[in-house]
Amino acid sequence: xxxxxxxxxxxxxxxxxxxxxxxxxxxxxxxxxxxxxxxxxxxxxxxxxxxxxxxxxxxxxxxxxxxxxxxxxxxxxxxxxxxxxxxxxxxxxxxxxxxxxxxxxxxxxxxxxxxxxxxxxxxxxxxxxxxxxxxxxxxxxxxxxxxxxxxxxxxxxxxxxxxxxxxxxxxxxxxxxxxxxxxxxxxxxxxxxxxxxxxxxxxxxxxxxxxxxxxxxxxxxxxxxxxxxxxxxxxxxxxxxxxxxxxxxxxxxxxxxxxxxxxxxxxxxxxxxxxxxxxxxxxxxxxxxxxxxxxxxxxxxxxxxxxxxxxxxxxxxxxxxxxxxxxxxxxxxxxxxxxxxxxxxxxxxxxxxxxxxxxxxxxxxxxxxxxxxxxxxxxxxxxxxxxxxxxxxxxxxxxxxxxxxxxxxxxxxxxxxxxxxxxxxxxxxxxxxxxxxxxxxxxxxxxxxxxxxxxxxxxxxxxxxxxxxxxxxxxxxxxxxxxxxxxxxxxxxxxxxxxxxxxxxxxxxxxxxxxxxxxxxxxxxxxxxxxxxxxxxxxxxxxxxxxxxxxxxxxxxxxxxxxxxxx
Numbered sequence: 001x002x003x004x005x006x007x008x009x010x011x012x013x014x015x016x017x018x019x020x021x022x023x024x025x026x027x028x029x030x031x032x033x034x035x036x037x038x039x040x041x042x043x044x045x046x047x048x049x050x051x052x053x054x055x056x057x058x059x060x061x062x063x064x065x066x067x068x069x070x071x072x073x074x075x076x077x078x079x080x081x082x083x084x085x086x087x088x089x090x091x092x093x094x095x096x097x098x099x100x101x102x103x104x105x106x107x108x109x110x111x112x113x114x115x116x117x118x119x120x121x122x123x124x125x126x127x128x129x130x131x132x133x134x135x136x137x138x139x140x141x142x143x144x145x146x147x148x149x150x151x152x153x154x155x156x157x158x159x160x161x162x163x164x165x166x167x168x169x170x171x172x173x174x175x176x177x178x179x180x181x182x183x184x185x186x187x188x189x190x191x192x193x194x195x196x197x198x199x200x201x202x203x204x205x206x207x208x209x210x211x212x213x214x215x216x217x218x219x220x221x222x223x224x225x226x227x228x229x230x231x232x233x234x235x236x237x238x239x240x241x242x243x244x245x246x247x248x249x250x251x252x253x254x255x256x257x258x259x260x261x262x263x264x265x266x267x268x269x270x271x272x273x274x275x276x277x278x279x280x281x282x283x284x285x286x287x288x289x290x291x292x293x294x295x296x297x298x299x300x301x302x303x304x305x306x307x308x309x310x311x312x313x314x315x316x317x318x319x320x321x322x323x324x325x326x327x328x329x330x331x332x333x334x335x336x337x338x339x340x341x342x343x344x345x346x347x348x349x350x351x352x353x354x355x356x357x358x359x360x361x362x363x364x365x366x367x368x369x370x371x372x373x374x375x376x377x378x379x380x381x382x383x384x385x386x387x388x389x390x391x392x393x394x395x396x397x398x399x400x401x402x403x404x405x406x407x408x409x410x411x412x413x414x415x416x417x418x419x420x421x422x423x424x425x426x427x428x429x430x431x432x433x434x435x436x437x438x439x440x441x442x443x444x445x446x447x448x449x450x451x452x453x454x455x456x457x458x459x460x461x462x463x464x465x466x467x468x469x470x471x472x473x474x475x476x477x478x479x480x481x482x483x484x485x486x487x488x489x490x491x492x493x494x495x496x497x498x499x500x501x502x503x504x505x506x507x508x509x510x511x512x513x514x515x516x517x518x519x520x521x522x523x524x525x526x527x528x529x530x531x532x533x534x535x536x537x538x539x540x541x542x543x544x545x546x547x548x549x550x551x552x553x554x555x556x557x558x559x560x561x562x563x564x565x566x567x
Contacts (some may be wrong), residue, residue, distance in 0.1 A: 138253030
């Protein structure tokens with residue numbers, strides 16, 4: 001009790017925004033309504049935990065399940081609908097509990113709908129229409145559905161009865177189950193267990209463990225929980241519990257069976273499916289390892305046999321999947337034989353004549369419908385489309401002729417008007433061009449005269465300038481020749497003097513370079529001699545450093561002399 005008090009005093013304001021003390025009282029006590037008044041009873045830890053789980057289930061159902069159901073529900077204003085039902089897969093595990101029982105029950109129900117639609121209703125219609133037909137046997141699973149949902153003795157009824165008694169356990173439920181269905185061919189008792197039972201479904205046998213059947217089937221609606229959350233300060237939470245239960249005045253706890261609700265919802269689904277025209281897509285699991293590129297032949301064949309696919313294929317091959325009422329057939333395909341459509345005619349006879357004219361076989365005429373093999377309706381549709389296309393082409397050809405003639409008349413009138421306007425424009429353009437040509441000739445005559453005179457004057461002036469320039473150039477050329485002769489004599493004298501000085505400098509630099517080279521050679525020879533003669537490492541290092549310094553000085557002097565020589 002103190003542990004629960006700590007939890008709900010710390011966190012309710014962040015989740016539900018309701019009174020913590022009232023939430024604690026709601027979870028840890030139970031109110032019993034009597035004629036004399038209300039009695040409040042304290043709960044133990046196990047009952048409080050169950051009460052807490054009931055609150056969590058109620059919030060989950062209101063928060064998620066109901067909103068999802070509303071969002072995916074049918075629009076009540078729609079006149080037609082197309083629905084896709086993705087059913088559960090048949091489940092059989094090592095441990096199968098209440099969930100697998102409900103899933104397999106829904107599969108049995110949907111398999112029965114498949115049998116009724118594909119086998120029972122199909123063959124019943126052939127019988128009513130007096131069609132020549134050989135009856136095909138199939139496996140009916142009505143007995144196992146009676147075992148599960150029949151009242152008052154059925155598995156769901158016995159489970160609800162056991163849940164209503166507080167002291168019932170899964171052992172008592174299993175015992176009562178075996179007592180009522182001891183001789184039933186679809187239910188067996190497991191040898192080494194007193195509570196497990198095995199059911200023979202259409203897809204195979206499944207062993208169910210009843211340890212948690214009662215706990216998972218119980219679903220209590222507590223009025224105090226609804227009142228508490230309705231008074232929440234959070235608008236979202238209070239909006240979920242806006243509709244209070246009708247049992248508020250009679251009982252604080254209302255037992256609700258999960259299996260019964262599941263059964264009712266499944267029955268509503270089946271009624272919806274019966275009011276529609278279903279089409280089936282059978283999915284086959286290729287292998288039990290969930291791996292690609294692996295196909296287990298025996299497993300696939302077992303699924304096809306259990307699901308009634310082989311019988312459905314036989315009916316589809318031997319039956320007539322396409323059927324039409326005579327009036328609908330004549331309304332659609334009567335244009336294939338218009339010669340038979342007189343004022344008063346027999347629909348059945350006209351239908352037969354249309355089929356004979358179309359050279360179709362393997363059809364049968366029933367009392368009110370015509371039955372066709374697979375693919376024959378496509379042949380009739382193709383021929384109907386061909387007739388309609390030919391009629392459309394004829395109408396289009398006449399219509400195009402009328403449109404083309406009308407366009408031609410309008411185009412011809414427009415062409416005449418455009419031609420007359422164009423001729424007038426051309427005549428005016430030619431006249432204007434001739435006027436411009438005469439004016440241009442006169443202007444050109446005066447322009448050529450002015451240009452020729454201007455060119456003559458320019459040439460005359462250019463000749464005078466050229467003559468004066470040539471005479472000045474000749475005089476300057478003679479003067480420069482004399483001046484250049486005197487400059488050459490002076491330059492030759494200076495060249496001889498500079499050449500003599502340069503040869504002296506080159507000789508001096510060459511002598512210094514030879515001396516430096518010879519001194520370097522002597523220094524290297526002395527260094528080798530000292531290296532061979534010296535035994536002391538320290539003395540050798542000192543001598544080496546001195547010689548290297550001396551060599552560096554000589555190299556520097558040689559470089560300096562070369563630089564001076566180049567200058």
